[in-house]
Amino acid sequence: MVRTVSIERIKKNLKTNGFFLNCKIPIGYTAGFPILQVRNESLCILFPYLKYQTTGEIDRTLVFPVRYGILMELPTEKIIGFEDYEYREIFKNIDFNKPVGFFRHDAVKKYNREQYKTLYDELMKEYDKVINALLGNGNYSFDDERRMRELLQILIEPSLLSVYQAIDMDFYYKYLSKGDESYGI
Amino acid sequence: MAYKVKDPEFFKKRLKEADQTTEEEGASGEKEKTTPFRAKPLNISTAVDSVLTDTIKLLYEVEYAKMAEEIEKLRENAVRERFTIAVVGEFSRGKTTFLNQLFEREFLPVSNLPTTAVLTRIRHDSDEKIEVFDEKNKKNQERELSMESWEDLTVQNFGGEDFDGEVLVKIHSELLLHSNLEFIDTPGAGDLDETRAKGIGDVLLGCDGAVIVISATSPLSLSEKLFIEERLIARKLPFLLLIITKLDMIPPEERAGVVQYVVNKLKQWKLDIPVYIPYDIEWSETTYDNITGMDKVKGEFARWIANPLRMALHETWVMEKTLDIVNHVSSSLTERKLLAEERDQAKQEALISEKKQKLARAQLVWGDLRIQMQRKCTECCKLLLSQADVYAAAITERLQYEVSHANHLEKWWTEDFPYRVKIELTNMAVGINSAALSQIENDARWYRAKIKQTFQSYILYQRQAIVDKTLFGNFDPGRDIEFENLDRQRTAFKIGSAVLSISGCALFSALGFLPIAATMGVGTGAAIFSEKFFGRKIEAQREELKKEIARCVPLFIRNSMEESERRLEAVYRNMIDEAHKSEQAWLNAQQASIDNICIQKDGQNAKIQEFLAKLQWQTDTIQSLLIQEDKDESESYHE
Numbered sequence: 160m161v162r163t164v165s166i167e168r169i170k171k172n173l174k175t176n177g178f179f180l181n182c183k184i185p186i187g188y189t190a191g192f193p194i195l196q197v198r199n200e201s202l203c204i205l206f207p208y209l210k211y212q213t214t215g216e217i218d219r220t221l222v223f224p225v226r227y228g229i230l231m232e233l234p235t236e237k238i239i240g241f242e243d244y245e246y247r248e249i250f251k252n253i254d255f256n257k258p259v260g261f262f263r264h265d266a267v268k269k270y271n272r273e274q275y276k277t278l279y280d281e282l283m284k285e286y287d288k289v290i291n292a293l294l295g296n297g298n299y300s301f302d303d304e305r306r307m308r309e310l311l312q313i314l315i316e317p318s319l320l321s322v323y324q325a326i327d328m329d330f331y332y333k334y335l336s337k338g339d340e341s342y343g344i
Numbered sequence: 345m346a347y348k349v350k351d352p353e354f355f356k357k358r359l360k361e362a363d364q365t366t367e368e369e370g371a372s373g374e375k376e377k378t379t380p381f382r383a384k385p386l387n388i389s390t391a392v393d394s395v396l397t398d399t400i401k402l403l404y405e406v407e408y409a410k411m412a413e414e415i416e417k418l419r420e421n422a423v424r425e426r427f428t429i430a431v432v433g434e435f436s437r438g439k440t441t442f443l444n445q446l447f448e449r450e451f452l453p454v455s456n457l458p459t460t461a462v463l464t465r466i467r468h469d470s471d472e473k474i475e476v477f478d479e480k481n482k483k484n485q486e487r488e489l490s491m492e493s494w495e496d497l498t499v500q501n502f503g504g505e506d507f508d509g510e511v512l513v514k515i516h517s518e519l520l521l522h523s524n525l526e527f528i529d530t531p532g533a534g535d536l537d538e539t540r541a542k543g544i545g546d547v548l549l550g551c552d553g554a555v556i557v558i559s560a561t562s563p564l565s566l567s568e569k570l571f572i573e574e575r576l577i578a579r580k581l582p583f584l585l586l587i588i589t590k591l592d593m594i595p596p597e598e599r600a601g602v603v604q605y606v607v608n609k610l611k612q613w614k615l616d617i618p619v620y621i622p623y624d625i626e627w628s629e630t631t632y633d634n635i636t637g638m639d640k641v642k643g644e645f646a647r648w649i650a651n652p653l654r655m656a657l658h659e660t661w662v663m664e665k666t667l668d669i670v671n672h673v674s675s676s677l678t679e680r681k682l683l684a685e686e687r688d689q690a691k692q693e694a695l696i697s698e699k700k701q702k703l704a705r706a707q708l709v710w711g712d713l714r715i716q717m718q719r720k721c722t723e724c725c726k727l728l729l730s731q732a733d734v735y736a737a738a739i740t741e742r743l744q745y746e747v748s749h750a751n752h753l754e755k756w757w758t759e760d761f762p763y764r765v766k767i768e769l770t771n772m773a774v775g776i777n778s779a780a781l782s783q784i785e786n787d788a789r790w791y792r793a794k795i796k797q798t799f800q801s802y803i804l805y806q807r808q809a810i811v812d813k814t815l816f817g818n819f820d821p822g823r824d825i826e827f828e829n830l831d832r833q834r835t836a837f838k839i840g841s842a843v844l845s846i847s848g849c850a851l852f853s854a855l856g857f858l859p860i861a862a863t864m865g866v867g868t869g870a871a872i873f874s875e876k877f878f879g880r881k882i883e884a885q886r887e888e889l890k891k892e893i894a895r896c897v898p899l900f901i902r903n904s905m906e907e908s909e910r911r912l913e914a915v916y917r918n919m920i921d922e923a924h925k926s927e928q929a930w931l932n933a934q935q936a937s938i939d940n941i942c943i944q945k946d947g948q949n950a951k952i953q954e955f956l957a958k959l960q961w962q963t964d965t966i967q968s969l970l971i972q973e974d975k976d977e978s979e980s981y982h983e
Contacts, residue, residue, distance in 0.1 A: 195355065196355065197349050197352050197353075197354065197355060200348045200349055200352045201347060201348065201349060202347070202349040233347070234347060235347070248448075248449075248516075249516065249518060292350070293349050293350050293351060293354060294347060294349065294350065295350045327355075327470065328470050328521075329355040329356050330355055333355050333356075333357070
C-alpha cells in the first residue's frame with residue numbers, strides 16, 4: 160500500500176532537499192502550479208519555478224517566465240531532474256528577465272485574498288486526489304477532473320500558458336487548453 | 345524500484361475519455377455528461393469551430409451523446425489533419441541535409457553516398473524517439489533519437505536486401521507543432537527498384553505538397569524533369585517548390601548563373617514551380633536575396649497551409665457531416681415527440697413495437713444495399729478491363745503500323761518506341777480515368793437514391809414533420825456517400841496515375857535510368873535485341889518487332905490495370921464505408937428515440953420542442969456557413 164501523497168508536504172520537503180538546495184535556484188523564485196507526467200509508467204511531478212516582482216501597485220506584481228524545472232518521482236519524492244529552461248532550444252528567444260504579465264490577472268481579480276486561498280487549497284486537494292488515484296490509493300472522478308481543469312484555468316496566469324504547453328503538451332491539453340486560440344506559423 | 349502508475353495513458357486522455365475510465369471503475373457510479381475537448385482549430389475557422397462546439401454541447405444536452413461524440417471525432421479529424429510535405433529528388437541531392445537544416449539540428453544521417461534507405465516521416469512529439477515500422481505498417485521497434493539508432497537503417501546496411509518498412513521520427517519542433525506539418529524524407533529517386541519506386545509513388549499520392557531538391561553541381565537533368573512531370577505534376581500534387589542545394593560547391597562567380605539556368609529551364613519546360621536557395625550563400629554580383637534563406641522556404645510552407653481553398657475543403661467536409669448528424673437527431677426527436685403525444689398506452693406500445701420491426705427490416709435493407717454496391721464495383725472493374733483490352737489492341741495495331749513504315753528500326757525501337765508507349769498509355773490513362781469516374785458517379789448516384797428511398801420508406805413520422813414543422817426541408821440522408829471533399833481530388837487521380845506511373849517507368853527503363861524492365865516482365869529497347877538482330881534483313885526485323893510489340897504492350901497495360909483495379913476497389917470501399925457510417929448514425933438515432941420514449945416524463949414534450957427549435961437554429965447556421973463556403977470557393981476559383 161502506497162502512503163497518501165500530499166502536494167503541500169512535497170513542497171515543504173522539497174525546500175530542505177539537498178539536491179534542490181544544490182541546484183541554487185536564485186532567491187525570489189517560487190514554485191508555480193505543478194505539472195503531472197507519466198514517465199516510463201512512473202508518476203512524476205514537475206515544479207516550474209518562476210519569479211514574481213512587486214511594484215507597489217495593486218494587481219501590478221510582475222510575472223516572469225518559468226525559468227527552472229524540478230522533476231520528482233512519486234511517491235518516493237526522489238528528484239530525477241533539474242532543468243534551466245534558458246538552455247532549452249525551444250526557449251531560446253525568451254528573455255527571462257523580461258516580465259510576461261501581471262498578478263493578479265483578470266480571472267482572479269474578483270476574488271479577495273481569502274477567496275483566492277480557498278480556490279488554491281481546493282486545487283491542491285484536486286492535485287492530491289489525482290496523484291493518489293494514479294498511485295492506486297483513491298478515486299478521481301470525472302467531476303474532480305472537470306473541477307481541477309476549471310481551477311487551473313482560473314488560477315494560472317494566462318501569460319504562462321504557452322510555457323506550460325511547451326513543457327508538457329499532454330498536461331496542457333488535458334487541463335489548460337481552452338481550445339479557442341488561433342494558431343499558425 | 346519505481347512505483348508503476350495505475351493508468352500510464354491518463355494524461356493523454358482528454359476529459360471525455362477520462363470520464364469513461366472513471367465510470368468503468370465505478371468511482372462516481374452515475375453517468376455524467378461530458379464536456380467536449382476542444383483542440384486547436386488549425387484547419388477550420390473560429391466561426392465553424394464555434395458552431396461545432398455549440399452543436400456538440402446541444403447534443404449532449406439532448407442526451408444524444410453518441411452523436412455528439414461523432415461530431416467531436418469529425419472535428420478532431422478535421423483539426424488534426426496533417427499537412428504532409430514530401431522531400432523528393434534523385435539520390436545525393438541533399439534532401440536529408442535540407443531537413444536537418446530546416447529543423448536546425450543533425451537528427452537524420454547524411455553522407456556523400458546515397459544514405460536514406462527508407463521512407464522517413466518526421467512528426468512533432470515532445471517525447472523524441474525513432475519508431476521503426478515493418479512492411480505491414482506494424483511498429484516493431486522503438487529507439488532513442490540519436491545517430492547510433494540509424495546504423496542499420498541506412499542504404500549501406502541493407503546489402504542488396506530491401507527494407508520495405510517506414511521510419512517515424514518524433515522530434516520536438518515548433519514548426520511542426522504549430523502548423524500540424526509532417527515531412528517525409530524519401531530515398532533518392534534514381535536509387536530505387538520498381539517496388540520501392542511504386543511505394544514512394546503511393547506515398548506521394550497522400551501528400552499535400554513536395555519539396556524537389558536539386559543539386560547545383562548537376563542542376564535539372566532530364567531524368568529530374570521526367571520525375572517532376574511523372575511523379576508530381578501528373579499526380580496533381582497541389583503545392584510544389586524546388587530548392588537548389590550545394591551552391592557552395594561551385595565558385596561564387598558561377599552561382600548566379602546556375603540559379604538563372606534552373607529558373608529558365610523551368611520556364612522553358614512550362615513548369616510553374618517557385619525556386620528557393622535554403623542556405624545563406626556568398627554571391628559575386630547578382631544576388632537572389634528574395635529567394636534565399638530558410639525563412640523564405642518556411643514562408644512558402646506557411647502560404648501553402650494558409651491556402652483558403654484548403655481550409656474551405658476542411659470546413660465544408662466537417663460541416664456537411666455535422667449537418668447530417670443534426671438532421672438524424674432532429675428526425676429522431678420529432679419521432680419521440682409524436683410518440684409521446686400518443687396518450688393511449690396501448691397505442692403507444694404498438695407504435696414502438698412497429699418502429700422496432702421497421703428498424704430491424706431497415707438493417708436488412710442496408711446490408712442488401714452494401715452487397716449490391718459491391719457487385720457494382722465488380723462490374724465497374726470488368727468494364728474497365730474490357731476497355732483496357734480494346735485500348736491494348738488499338739495501341740498494338742498503331743505501333744505495329746509504325747514499325748512497318750519506319751526506316752531506321754533500331755532508332756525507332758530504342759528512341760521512339762518508349763516515347764510512343766508513354767504517350768499512348770498516357771492517353772489511355774486519361775480515357776480510362778474518365779470512364780471510371782463516370783461509372784463511379786453513376787453508381788454513387790444510384791446508391792444515394794436507394795439510401796434516400798430506404799430512409800423515406802422507414803421514417804413515416806418524418807414526412808409529417810416536414811409538413812408540420814419544415815424541419816427537414818434540406819434533409820438528404822444520402823449526403824454521406826458523396827465522396828468526402830478532402831479525398832475527392834486525391835482519389836480521382838489515383839486510378840489513372842497507376843497507368844501513368846507504369847508508362848513513366850517504361851520510359852525510364854528504355855532510357856536506362858531504371859533497370860526495372862526485367863522485374864516487370866517487359867523488355868524494351870536495345871536491352872532485348874542485340875546488334876546482331878539489327879544486322880538481319882529489315883523485313884525479318886519488322887516481324888520480330890511486331891511480335892515483341894504484341895507481347896509487351898498488353899503486358900504493360902495488364903500490369904497497370906492490376907494497380908488501377910486495386911484503387912478502384914478502394915474507391916467503392918470508401919463509399920460503402922461512408923454509407924455504413926451514415927447507417928450507424930441513423931440507427932443510433934432511431935434506437936435512441938425508442939429508448940427515450942420508454943422513459944418519457946410529463947412535460948418533456950415542451951422540452952423536446954425547445955430542443956428541436958435549437959437544432960433548427962444550428963441547422964440554419966451550418967447551412968448559411970456552407971452557402972458562404974460555396975460562394976467563397978467559387979469566387980476563388982474564378983479569380
